[in-house]
Amino acid sequence: MAADEPKFTLIKADRLIDGVGEAPIEGAALLMEDSEIVEIGRQADVRAPDGASVTEVDYGDATIVPGLVDCHTHLCAPGDGTVGDEIAKERHQILLLQAAKNARTILHSGVTTIRENGAMGQVTINLKEGIRRGLAVGPKMVICARPIAITGGHMGYWGSEVDGPWEARAEVRKLLKEGADYIKITATGGSTRTSDPNRASFTVEELRNITEEAHNAGVLTAAHCTSAQGVQNCLDAEVDMIIHCVFNEPDGKFTDRPDLIERLIEADAWVNPTLHVTRAAISNWEERRQTEGLTKEQEADLDGQKRELETRVKSVANMIDQGVKMVAGSDSPWGYYAPGEFIYEMEMLERAGLTSSDAMLAGTSWSAASIGVSDSSGLLAPGRRADVLVAGGDPLGGVKALWDVRDVYQAGQRVERGVR
Ligand SMILES: [Zn+2]
Numbered sequence: 001m002a003a004d005e006p007k008f009t010l011i012k013a014d015r016l017i018d019g020v021g022e023a024p025i026e027g028a029a030l031l032m033e034d035s036e037i038v039e040i041g042r043q044a045d046v047r048a049p050d051g052a053s054v055t056e057v058d059y060g061d062a063t064i065v066p067g068l069v070d071c072h073t074h075l076c077a078p079g080d081g082t083v084g085d086e087i088a089k090e091r092h093q094i095l096l097l098q099a100a101k102n103a104r105t106i107l108h109s110g111v112t113t114i115r116e117n118g119a120m121g122q123v124t125i126n127l128k129e130g131i132r133r134g135l136a137v138g139p140k141m142v143i144c145a146r147p148i149a150i151t152g153g154h155m156g157y158w159g160s161e162v163d164g165p166w167e168a169r170a171e172v173r174k175l176l177k178e179g180a181d182y183i184k185i186t187a188t189g190g191s192t193r194t195s196d197p198n199r200a201s202f203t204v205e206e207l208r209n210i211t212e213e214a215h216n217a218g219v220l221t222a223a224h225c226t227s228a229q230g231v232q233n234c235l236d237a238e239v240d241m242i243i244h245c246v247f248n249e250p251d252g253k254f255t256d257r258p259d260l261i262e263r264l265i266e267a268d269a270w271v272n273p274t275l276h277v278t279r280a281a282i283s284n285w286e287e288r289r290q291t292e293g294l295t296k297e298q299e300a301d302l303d304g305q306k307r308e309l310e311t312r313v314k315s316v317a318n319m320i321d322q323g324v325k326m327v328a329g330s331d332s333p334w335g336y337y338a339p340g341e342f343i344y345e346m347e348m349l350e351r352a353g354l355t356s357s358d359a360m361l362a363g364t365s366w367s368a369a370s371i372g373v374s375d376s377s378g379l380l381a382p383g384r385r386a387d388v389l390v391a392g393g394d395p396l397g398g399v400k401a402l403w404d405v406r407d408v409y410q411a412g413q414r415v416e417r418g419v420r
Contacts, residue, residue: 005053006033006034006052007033007034007053007055007412008031008032008033008038008048008049008052008053008054008055009031009032009054009055009056009057009386009409009412009414010029010030010031010032010046010047010048010054010055010056010057011029011030011032011056011057011058011059011064011388011390011407011409012027012028012029012030012043012056012057012058012059013028013058013059013060013061013062013063013064013390014026014027014028014059014060014061014062014063014394015027015028015063015064015394016028016029016030016040016063016064016065016380017063017064017065017066017360017395017396018040018066018379018380018381019065019066019360019361019364019365019378019379019380020365020379020381024063024396025040025041025042026042027042027043027044028040028041028042028043028064029041029042029043029045029046030046030064030380030386030388031046031047031048032386032388032409032412033412034412035385035386035411035412035413036382036383036384036385036386036412037380037381037382037383037384037385037386037388038382038383039382040380040381040382057407059390059406059407061392061393062390062391062392062393062406063390063391063392063393063394063395063401064380064388064389064390065360065364065380065388065389065390065391065395065402066364066365066377066378066379066380066387066388066389067110067111067112067113067139067377067387067388067389067408067409067410068109068110068111068112068113068342068363068364068367068389068402069111069112069113069114069363069364069365069367069368069371069373069377069378070106070111070113070114070115070328070329070330070332070342070345070363070367071114071115071241071272071327071328071329071367071370071371072115072117072243072272072274072329072330072331073102073106073114073115073116073117073329073330073331073332073333073339074116074117074118074119074331074332074333074334075098075099075102075103075114075116075119075123075124075127075333076090076095076096076098076099076102076119076120076123076124077098077102077332077333077334077335078098078333079102079332079333079334079335079336079337079338079339080336080338081281081284081335081336083191083335084155084157084191084192084334085157085192085193087120088120088157088158090120092120092121092122092123095119095120095123096123096126096127099119099123099124099127100127100130100136100137100138102333102339103127103131103136103137103138103139103141104136104137104138105339105340106138106139106339106340106342107137107138107139107408107410107415108340108405108408108415108417109339109340109341109342109343109405110342110389110391110402110405110408111139111340111342112139112140112377112387112388112389112408112410113139113140113141113142113368113371113373113376113377113378113387114139114140114141114142115141115142115143115144115182115222115329115371116141116142116143116144117144117147117184117222117224117243117329117331118144118145118146118147118155118158118184119145119146119158120146120157120158120159121146121158121159122145122178124141124143124144124145125143125145125178125179125180127141128141128143128179137415139410140373140376140377140387142181142182142371142372142373143179143180143181143182144175144180144181144182144183144184144222145160145175145178145179145180146158146159146160146175146184147160147184147185147186147224148160148162148168148171148172148175148183148184148185148186148210149161149162149185149186149201150162150163150186150201150202150206151163152192152194152195153186153189153192153194153195153201153202154186154188154189154190154191154192154195154197154201154224155186155190155192155224156186156192156194156195157192160175162206163206164206165205165206165208165209166209168202168206168207168209168210168213169209169210169212169213171210172210172213172214172217173213176217176219180219181219182214182219182220182221182222182371182372183210183211183213183214183219183220183221183222184221184222184223184224185202185207185210185221185222185223185224185234185239186201186223186224187200187201187202187207187223187224187225187230187233187234187239188200188201188224188225188226188227188229188230189201189226189227190224190226191335196250197226197227197246197248198226198227198248198249198250198251198252199227199229199230199250200227200229200230200233201230202233203233204233204236204237207223207233207234207236207237207239208236208237208238210237211237211238211239211240215238219372220240220241220371220372221239221240221241222239222240222241222242222243222272223239223241223242223243224243224244225242225243225244225245225246226244226246226248227246227247227248227249227250228246228247228248228249228255228257228260229250231245231246231247231257231260231264232260232263235260235263235264235267235269238267239269240269240270240370241269241270241271241272241327241370241371242264242269242270242271242272243271243272243274243329244272244273244274245264245271245272245273245315245319246312246315247260247315254311254315256315256318261318261319261322261324262322264319264324265322265323265324268325269324269325270325270326270327270366270370271319271324271325271326271327272326272327272328272329272370273312273316273319273326273349273352274329274330274331274345275309275312275313275316275345275348275349275351275352276330276331276332276337276341276344276345276347276348277330277331277332277334277335277336277337278305278308278309278312279309279344279348280332280335280336280337280338280344281305281335281336282302282305282306282309283336284336285298285301285302285305286302289302313348313351313352316349316352316353317352317353320352320353320354321353325366325370326349326352326354326362326366327362327363327366327367327370328342328345328346328349328359328362328363328366328367329345329367330342330344330345331345332345342363343363343399343400343402343403345363346359346360346362346363346399346402347359347399347400349362350398350399356395356396356397356398356399357396359399360395360396360399363399364378364379365378365379366378385411385412386409386411386412387409387410387411388408388409389402389405389407389408389409390405390406390407390408390409391403391404391405391406392404392406405417
């Protein structure tokens with residue numbers, strides 16, 4: 001075969017879910033030509049042109065779905081419980097290697113697109129370029145490079161601390177010049193030692209300057225919000241995605257805020273609740289209790305985390321009922337949330353009330369729409385980039401079926417995942 005001859009791959013499985021929410025195609029086939037999908041349909045109807053060179057794989061009892069889209073990662077974290085303040089002390093070169101390792105694990109798990117929510121310095125800018133050059137293996141990346149924080153604010157240690165409207169605006173320009181695809185803001189404190197998760201950080205004026213500058217450049221914004229005031233400030237400043245979306249008061253008490261829920265719906269904002277990251281911490285502590293026991297303080301801390309998770313699941317269930325647009329973003333490998341386990345977050349959205357079909361969409365086409373990559377990621381259709389996951393069983397009976405990865409295709413190429 002001549003090198004410039006088109007290369008076809010025909011894959012078959014018992015069913016195919018295209019990511020649009022229609023009923024699955026039974027006895028399905030998907031034809032790829034080089035990096036693109038050319039045809040989707042029933043096995044009897046889809047075939048490569050006569051005489052063309054075609055690789056054919058029949059996966060049998062499996063489902064063909066779009067490559068998953070995780071709208072929230074932190075690639076330079078190890079996912080073993082190391083806190084951000086400590087990660088920030090590592091050399092950038094080590095963090096780049098950590099990020100490359102995570103990117104590979106994430107791709108192998110079936111996630112073919114991620115939105116990176118903040119890493120040290122230029123780590124993700126370099127990794128994205130490295131993947132483009134074939135120096136590293138990983139998903140398609142949408143990056144913010146570094147989140148914008150106030151001085152001492154959450155994740156300010158990655159290198160983008162600013163104060164005042166003009167400094168904030170200038171940092172947006174700087175990040176875009178460096179290669180950011182969207183702008184991430186930490187609008188409240190978080191786990192960062194010098195910050196308070198229950199209090200807002202930027203003023204509305206500062207936030208408005210950031211979103212205006214980003215929107216002027218045609219890019220989206222997303223904000224970390226773990227306090228009610230932070231959510232309110234971000235809605236005032238027209239931030240596109242609210243991350244975590246916790247309605248805590250400065251004293252740490254969670255409040256029901258029907259007014260803010262109404263505003264989220266009015267604004268048509270996306271919410272990325274990040275539920276599993278807390279569950280991952282709880283599981284880790286419970287394991288440690290078995291092996292080495294916990295101190296009284298640690299027991300109290302564990303109880304607190306369990307109560308927090310329960311409150312959060314209830315709050316997300318309520319938001320889903322009211323019609324808030326939810327997307328799946330893992331936050332991994334932050335905290336104890338290991339990379340390559342995105343399905344856990346999709347399972348948590350199921351637990352909070354999404355149907356399995358909607359949880360699939362939250363981790364594919366909705367997630368892609370929320371990060372502005374609908375034209376390339378999150379659904380299967382002719383003419384689109386062939387990013388495909390083949391998983392055993394049927395995810396419409398529970399997204400946990402997606403754990404059974406049979407194969408991953410990235411831009412039409414079967415990903416070599418090694419022996420497992
Ligand atoms: Zn995060």
